Amino acid sequence: MxxxxxxxxxxxxxxxxxxxxxxxxxxxxxxxxxxxxxxxxxxxxxxxxxxxxxxxxxxxxxxxxxxxxxxSYRNLRDIGLSEAEVAAIAASYQIQDGPNDNGEMFERPGRASDxxxxxxxxxxxxxxxxxxxxxxxxxxxxxxxxxxxxxxxxxxxxxxxxxxxxxxxxxxxxxxxxxxxxxxxxxxxxxxxxxxxxxxxxxxxxxxxxxxxxxxxxxxxxxELEQRRAMGVRVILFLVILGGLTYAVKRKVWADVH
CATH class of the missing domain: 1.10.760.10 (Cytochrome c-like domain)
Structure with a gap:
């Protein structure tokens, strides 16, 4: 079914x-x-x-x-599955591998790296x-x-x-x-x-x-969506702080002129 x-x-x-x-x-x-x-x-x-x-x-x-x-099956660790759970999921599939010493393809239980x-x-x-x-x-x-x-x-x-x-x-x-x-x-x-x-x-x-x-x-x-967004937020915060510091330095340097 x-x-x-x-x-x-x-x-x-x-x-x-x-x-x-x-x-x-x-x-x-x-x-x-x-x-x-x-x-x-x-x-x-x-x-x-x-x-x-x-x-x-x-x-x-x-x-x-x-x-x-x-x-790869190992990527499933990123969704919250344990290494044991990932290994069990991978092993439940037969993966084609080879050739062996006789030049033949064969099947084996899956690994997390597959x-x-x-x-x-x-x-x-x-x-x-x-x-x-x-x-x-x-x-x-x-x-x-x-x-x-x-x-x-x-x-x-x-x-x-x-x-x-x-x-x-x-x-x-x-x-x-x-x-x-x-x-x-x-x-x-x-x-x-x-x-x-x-x-x-x-x-x-x-x-x-x-x-x-x-x-x-x-x-x-x-x-990588979450990591990319987190990095973007950090970069924006850095630029905001840098912009503020740059403005403050500019005001200090040019204070006597004004």
Missing amino acids: RKLKAAALAAALSLGFLAAPAAQAAEGHISIPDTRFSFDGVFGTFDRGELQRGFQVYKEVCAACHSLRLL RFRKPFANDAAARAANNGALPPDLSVITKARVGGADYIHALLTGYQDPPPAGVTVMEGMHYNKYFPGHQIGMAPPINSDGQLQYADGTRATVDQMARDVSTFLTWAAEP
Whole structure:
């Protein structure tokens, strides 16, 4: 069942994410709601609980079809997981390695230093498993799509069944009020409350799961976001202090002239 849900997510995201930029230009009237994430704004930070739950959504729903090729398992320590937890997660995957002394490739349990395992050996295999659609890598998807995390959250929560009165949905398509054109060829991947059982006991509503995975994918695209913002604040404070000192020195030097 999870594989079917993951396949639906793969088709949805590949159709939605790949078509979104051009389609949004033509469908400029579609307004993506502001979800108001914890990391919004100059002083925004990632909520570690949301990050860990978002990873769980990615792992249980998305990972069967979507890669995160720019991340290593050890990066998960940055979302609050312990070294033991990271090691256990990595070891739960079989990673291709080699060649060995006989020139053959082999599989071994994953290590924390390994990149996230790709769900398919190559693009052709990915297309064959998803009715010709290529599930995009999600490493930087929030930076690559207009709206970022807001767009992902809106897409995952924007399904409407039945569709609005007077709207005819083509066979095999689904109505999504935030998808350009409003008709998308995927079933809703996050389709009911309680679809997952969160490890921390948080109630897994559709909105919560969409918010959590959107937060996780934003962190995956910009894991240095918090450090960069902190550095920016320090630089601004330094420049303010330096400007004040410079002005004070100028007043002192030119005091006799005035």
